[in-house]
Amino acid sequence: MYDTSTRERALSLVAQGRSLNSVSKETGISRAALRSWQTRIEPLPRMRRDPCSRCGPAAEPPEDQAAYAYLLGLYLGDGCISPGKKSGYFLRIACADAWPGLIEACAAAVEAVNPSGKSSRVQAVGHTSVVGYSRHWPCFFPQHGPGKKHHRRITLAPWQQTIVDTHPWEFVRGLIHSDGCRVTNWTTRLVGGVPKRYAYPRYFFTNKSDDIRRLFTDTLDKVGVAWSRSERGGTPFNVSVARKASVALMDTHVGPKY
The missing domain is CATH 3.10.28.10 (Homing endonucleases)
Incomplete structure (x- = not known):
């Protein structure tokens, strides 16, 4: 999910005569997205982030905070959030098939944190993505944003830091x-x-x-x-x-x- 200002900055680099490939490498934005923005720069309605009816401007900490601390560690390493249908989002955690216990532990954490209590699995070559669908993932993981994680600032919200301080080993x-x-x-x-x-x-x-x-x-x-x-x-x-x-x-x- 990229806001309009991010899209404008990326297109300004393209307008300088740079290739889509070089801009993609610098910003972490795919070439396909850059090409589509040259036609339509405004995000589609389903891509816009509206205030959450449950959480408001700030998230309510998940009830199972130990499971959340573990899932936060997984998300920062191998997770991503992408928009789904209507106002919901998909959380995906990629888990190597070499570690079936990890897949089970990840699914249990997703189900414990997801308000719906559900998760699913998508098989790919060499790994399984554990997936949860909810409107609340951007609320639970405010680190979500455009581009790759190592290209942007990653900090914990105060309520997240409190959970990590309470459950440090789960986070580690x-x-x-x-x-x-x-x-x-x-x-x-x-x-x-x-x-x-x-x-x-x-x-x-x-x-x-x-x-x-x-x-x-x-x-x-x-x-x-x-x-x-x-x-x-x-x-x-x-x-x-x-x-x-x-x-x-x-x-x-x-x-x-x-």
Whole structure:
């Protein structure tokens, strides 16, 4: 969903003689959308965001706040919201088929937060999208907006921060289950002149958004997990948890995907 001012800014770049491909890469807006805006710049009626009759200008926190904290982590990693028919919206969370337990946990969270209590699944190549339909998704996830998440500012509303502070591990678990992993690294050391191999577990979280990584590390700080940054291609996309005590905490409250 893009407002008129966003559309005008994007088209102004095209008007400068730039290609649709270059504007798409800079803004995160698809070339198909840019082409359609050259014909009609005003959003269709179903794309306009009207005040929610239930929530008004601000959302009422979902009743199951632990499930919401987990779903918020999943949404920030692998989720998106798109308009549906009439005034409703689709929330989609992409879950790798390699982790059927993750798909079940995601569906349970969507059903717990969705006022209708429903979810559905859409199969694609290598992954399953867990989908919920509601008018309230933009209210529950005010981070929703035009373009890719790492191209825009991501902050939590005060009521969201309160939920994350109350249920930090659920939030961390959602982020790890979306854009994180638990791996086993190994190294060799000479012991008495003989090389021995040592294996040790660690957690990684990878996300291009500086803001989302900061939300993750701020929450790790609050629960007492030590972390470090590691670069990929000169860019600090990765957050690593490798200290033994911190990995043990993560294993207790998060655990590997399954």
